[in-house]
Amino acid sequence: MSGNALAGYLNMSQPVCYYHYCDAHAFLQIIQNKAIWASDLKYMNDPREVGESFRIVAEFLEGMDFDARSPNGNFLSGLRDHFNGLRESTRIFGCSFSKKADDLYSWLNYGSKGVGFSLGLDRDYFMNLWTDVVYDTKDFQDKIEKIWQDGVLKFSGAAEDEERRVAVYTTSYRLQEASAAFKHTSWRAEDEVRLTSLVWGPENSDSPMSILGGGVYEINGTVKYRSSKRGIVPFVNLRLDAEDYGGQKLSQSIAEVIVGPNNKTDIGVLRSLLVENGFTGVRIRKSNCEFED
Template sequence: MIISREYKPKENDLIYHYCDSNAFFAICTNRKLWMNDLHSMNDFMELHWGYSIWEQSANTRIEKYGKEFLDEIDEVIHFSGFQGLLLANCFSTDKDVLSQWRAYADDGKGYVIGFNAKELLGLPIRALQVLYDKEQQIKEATATIDALYQLKQEDSNEFKTFCNVFGYDLSAFKNPAFIEKKEIRLIHLLDFKKSNDFMKLVDKGGIYFGEDRKGEEIKFRIKQDIPTPYIELDFSNNNKINPIKEVVIGPKNEVMKTAIRIFLETIGIEKVEINKSNASYR
């Protein structure tokens, strides 16, 4: 059985995005999420950790299935990396974690935005629930190798498709040191397209709230002196929905709840629950 890391929320589940004040303002006023290059995230081991889990799991199956079969999976995983670039936006299932406030919300002076998870799934993304237990990661990856071998024996047309999915889902395996993040990761794939004697990035779009739409403009920003690509996704479906259900004010943020409520109601983000962090941090 192929084990998927796909996140499947219940009807009223919220997922939480930690951000500084400027990002909070931009997200609320523009109704857009930035999908960022996964290689530029805070954890320098992004993607590498998941691939190392694949290697360790594959080593346990060399004698059973042979190196040639495992190399075939590895080739698909590597080829998918050359085909496109993974973008991501990160959320948590926990709205008030001190380490998160420190790392992602301007040392506690920012905000947490709580989104209705099912509504966000209307975007052209794949939602993954991050796993931090290394033993469980190897167990899942090994079970997936077993399932892929069965598909190969059946000469299934789905073999390469599931190899690709497996390769992308490796991004949902993270170092146990990050377990407090309780992360839900939204990913979106950009494609590489030949341009003159090299390549460029293109977004082929996808399904937005049940409709097929063209891709977004690919933009760049400078991060640590490097041009870093991103796209913006409209989570309001052209102002037809409002998935923002809660805002949590950071432990070092002195703003009044009433000020945030007035701000949100005035710009049309209505009926949002406003709370203050319970974290003791000054």
């Protein structure tokens, strides 16, 4: 086998990963707790997070006009009500990853200036729960239009009231999910992909926040809290040690760890830490970036 063919085979045998950059303290917590945080997107580093995408969706829905008695009019009325209800009663939690494995921008901004780690999760572990972040307003508007078209088609073709309700609810949740993955074009360099979780938590309710739907990845269905430079941040723990989902066997979550360019952690120590916590066969390598803080 030629060198090029061997390299191609090795690349094919490696899982596709998305990378979470973090400092050493966060990395240690992730490994020892076998979980990664998804935090309220309102506390992310882009002050326009979520609010701008909600505004665009609201303008799209308000800008449409149909006969109230028509199928499109009925669908629009129900969708407006449900989507606005979601906005008022829920929060979107998310965990950020990059498609770039060993990226200077990410090391500087999220990897403790090269002293941290880049944690590569096998894309297949979280299956279809990943959402690509959109950075262009026109692309986001097109995505909203596509979600609308899919929803109205299902609503118009439904024979029963329950099917029509499902079409409304599904479209509303899809719009909510899309709203969780839109950022200003100035953040494009991050090439971000997200895991998101919907949490019930109206601002004026005396009931505690709770995860909607739960699931195999969310631990105990409870919301936790941590302090940060932005105040008290609510978050949920997403499991990294689930073995199956709906009867389907899952791949191991952690596939690769890249040690930051200014991180002095011994590879043997790192592998021992991973193995002791149930993560075996992880590819470990040193960053190819070189810079001094």
